[in-house]
Amino acid sequence: MTPPPPLPLPDVVLSAEIPGLPRHATGKVRDIFDLGDALLLVATDRISAFDIVLRQGIPGKGRVLTQLSAFWFENTRAVIENHLLTANDDAIAAALTEAGVKVTDEIAAQLAGRAMLCRKATPLPVEAVVRGYLSGSAWKEYRAQSASGGASVDLWGLGLSPGLRESDRLPEPIFTPSTKATSGHDLPMRPDEAAALLGGFAPVIEDAALRLYRTASERAAERGILLADTKFEFGTLPGSDGFDILLIDEALTPDSSRFWDAAIYEPGKPQPSFDKQFVRDYLESVPGWDKQPPAPDLPPDIVEKTAEKYRDAYHRITGKALPK
Ligand SMILES: Nc1ncnc2c1ncn2[C@@H]1O[C@H](COP(=O)(O)OP(=O)(O)O)[C@@H](O)[C@H]1O
Ligand SMILES: [Mg+2]
Known part of the structure; x- marks a missing residue:
């Protein structure tokens, strides 16, 4: 029997939900879960401008942040040690399973490419x-x-x-x-x-x-x-x-x-x-917006150009x- 094809990756992840895993914190961009000595940092597609989190996400942004951070962590270890344990999706799924989480296809697709298992520090x-x-x-x-x-x-x-x-x-x-x-x-x-x-x-x-x-x-x-x-x-x-x-x-x-x-x-x-820049320029061009929340909605072309x-x-x- 051939296995079913993997679920397509969701276009935009605005919030990560992992039933059974306690939340450590919610930042402007990351949802952070507690695994005891380790943290799971999930970079969502949220974007902030002028310190305000916008309603629209930027497709794929969280994956860029996670993969680029992982790249730099690997390439700067000689300068200083860092918190990254793994950004490998299979290793992360195994750690979640070990912590008692049932890693469904939906959860795996939601986390794909955007999660980092890290040592919990002060x-x-x-x-x-x-x-x-x-x-x-x-x-x-x-x-x-x-x-x-x-x-x-x-x-x-x-x-x-x-x-x-x-x-x-x-x-x-x-x-x-x-x-x-x-x-x-x-x-x-x-x-x-x-x-x-x-x-x-x-x-x-x-x-x-x-x-x-x-x-x-x-x-x-x-x-x-x-x-x-x-x-x-x-x-x-x-x-x-x-x-x-x-x-x-x-x-x-x-x-x-x-x-x-x-x-x-x-x-x-x-x-x-x-x-x-596209996001900031667009928001600054919206007549009458005073940089207080909520921010104006982003048009699709600004979202796509930013992605x-x-x-x-x-x-x-x-x-x-x-x-x-
Ligand atoms: N290894 C770690 N141990 C403890 N806290 C961490 C670790 N790595 C990151 N953090 C914290 O997780 C949060 C990251 O989420 P983020 O959405 O970027 O937050 P912020 O809105 O503060 O920028 C930050 O508050 C950061 O200090
Ligand atoms: Mg941050």
Whole structure:
């Protein structure tokens, strides 16, 4: 007897349901389930813009986030250990079965390509942001502080030379940690504030974040992509000798990074971003919307163009098509 064909993958997964498995948390993008010492991170197709989760999902986006994070976790292990146990669907189904979950075809299809089994860590209370280019909130702050003149621009205690333009490459990548806001925007902090929150972990986190940035930006540059900036999260685990530090969450995806196309890079102005630009541009073009929830609905062509951008980011960086 031939087995029945596998269920087609659902077009859009807005929420993951795994009966029998307790939920650990629900983020803007991920549904997270608790397996004791491990967590199952399921990247849905939810998308947020201006810190608001939109009603429409982006088909395949969650699979891009999971597969790209897995790619980077494999390729940065030499820099720092990370939380990934496996992103293999069969291994994940086996772990779920072991935890007493009945993995139906529906559940398997829902999770396909978008789930990661990870070591459960205690997240450190800082977003470890690294920037190689002057953009976003750092550019706004730099511009505001430059207006008063002076031989150096403080920029959260970093001391940059004056005269840089928007999107300029920085002389050296900079570490600009920010708070983890439970809602709304993360706020930048000065090095002493980060040190107060991170204690003895502060120099380790800064060093790991900068080395991760350098490794990833070199790899991305080979593929014609500039890694303008990115955000890492780290967590701790009790280790043999104190605490081990792990890279956790997602890594070096379009959601946590600004990727620019090197072929059209032109400093002195904002650069088109790889991914959410269509969504942001569309929302900003809607007359009268004040950036408060709920956000306007996305038209189908914006959804499709954005899905294509995410797939393209995966393809450009890994050199491979997104696995089916
Ligand atoms: N290994 C881990 N251990 C504990 N928590 C983790 C781990 N990896 C990621 N997390 C947490 O899971 C959440 C990821 O879900 P996401 O939808 O990206 O959330 P957010 O809306 O905060 O960005 C984050 O709060 C992150 O801190
Ligand atoms: Mg997140």
